[in-house]
Amino acid sequence: MKEFFQSPKIKIFLSVLLVLIMLSVFTRNVENNIISATFNTLTYGMSKVTAAAASDNSGKSYDELQKENEELKTANRDLRSRLVDYYEVKEENTRLWMFYELKKEHEDYSLIPATVLRRDTNDEFGSFTIDKGTDSAITVGDPVMGENGLIGWISEADVYTAKVVTILSPQTSIGAIDKATGDTGIITGSAKYADDNLTMLSKLTSEHKIEKGDIITSSGASGIYPKNMVLGEVTEIGYDTYDTSYYAVIKPYDDISTIVNVAVISDFEGQGEILRKESGD
Numbered sequence: 001m002k003e004f005f006q007s008p009k010i011k012i013f014l015s016v017l018l019v020l021i022m023l024s025v026f027t028r029n030v031e032n033n034i035i036s037a038t039f040n041t042l043t044y045g046m047s048k049v050t051a052a053a054a055s056d057n058s059g060k061s062y063d064e065l066q067k068e069n070e071e072l073k074t075a076n077r078d079l080r081s082r083l084v085d086y087y088e089v090k091e092e093n094t095r096l097w098m099f100y101e102l103k104k105e106h107e108d109y110s111l112i113p114a115t116v117l118r119r120d121t122n123d124e125f126g127s128f129t130i131d132k133g134t135d136s137a138i139t140v141g142d143p144v145m146g147e148n149g150l151i152g153w154i155s156e157a158d159v160y161t162a163k164v165v166t167i168l169s170p171q172t173s174i175g176a177i178d179k180a181t182g183d184t185g186i187i188t189g190s191a192k193y194a195d196d197n198l199t200m201l202s203k204l205t206s207e208h209k210i211e212k213g214d215i216i217t218s219s220g221a222s223g224i225y226p227k228n229m230v231l232g233e234v235t236e237i238g239y240d241t242y243d244t245s246y247y248a249v250i251k252p253y254d255d256i257s258t259i260v261n262v263a264v265i266s267d268f269e270g271q272g273e274i275l276r277k278e279s280g281d
Contacts, residue, residue, distance in 0.1 A: 116261075129164070133157050178215075181211075210237060215233055
């Protein structure tokens with residue numbers, strides 16, 4: 001048996017057989033590659049023909065299709081613009097609805113709803129800028145309302161924006177009255193309380209009867225602010241040794257540091273009346 005495999009004829013036969021096997025494998029791989037390439041070429045050609053047929057069936061030239069495409073783009077831009085306008089009107093209506101009860105109670109008020117654009121991070125008393133200005137009939141000195149009460153006034157205004165100084169600031173001076181006792185004083189802010197969203201009712205007399213829980217409103221005496229605007233609730237009573245007078249700490253019903261929607265009172269019955277009397281008008 002060993003001699004059989006060692007014979008020259010057998011060795012030649014086996015060598016030829018091995019070559020044939022290798023050629024067979026190689027040939028199959030080549031055929032597969034050729035078939036694959038041919039199929040891809042035919043598929044690509046058919047897709048081109050199909051696309052061309054579809055184009056021909058439409059009966060429109062490339063320029064016509066290009067024009068239609070541009071018209072669709074323009075229509076989409078117009079729809080997006082209208083959608084933005086819709087949401088703007090919807091948001092405006094939402095803000096107006098927030099102050100609906102206020103307007104119903106005070107028909108003489110001209111209310112301008114606005115949104116806080118940015119806050120003054122360098123101001124410890126919570127001043128902020130709103131998205132309405134003189135173009136919306138807003139002027140310096142106009143009162144600014146939160147959803148639950150008076151929160152400040154317009155200190156600066158340009159065409160499209162305005163700055164609001166809050167009732168937490170010492171710049172604020174609002175004549176106020178305790179609805180329960182009739183005691184009067186001045187609402188003004190203090191660095192001691194501003195961080196806690198609190199302000200002060202100062203200049204109280206020693207005979208005052210103010211108690212915790214009393215509601216404080218604007219007196220309307222100066223003609224700068226409307227009468228009976230809610231300012232907040234008494235949380236404590238104190239005595240100022242420097243000023244030798246009593247004061248009450250007042251908590252506004254709105255969190256001024258997080259407020260987003262406000263309303264500016266651009267006009268109300270009796271606005272500026274005291275100033276006009278003083279000037280003789």
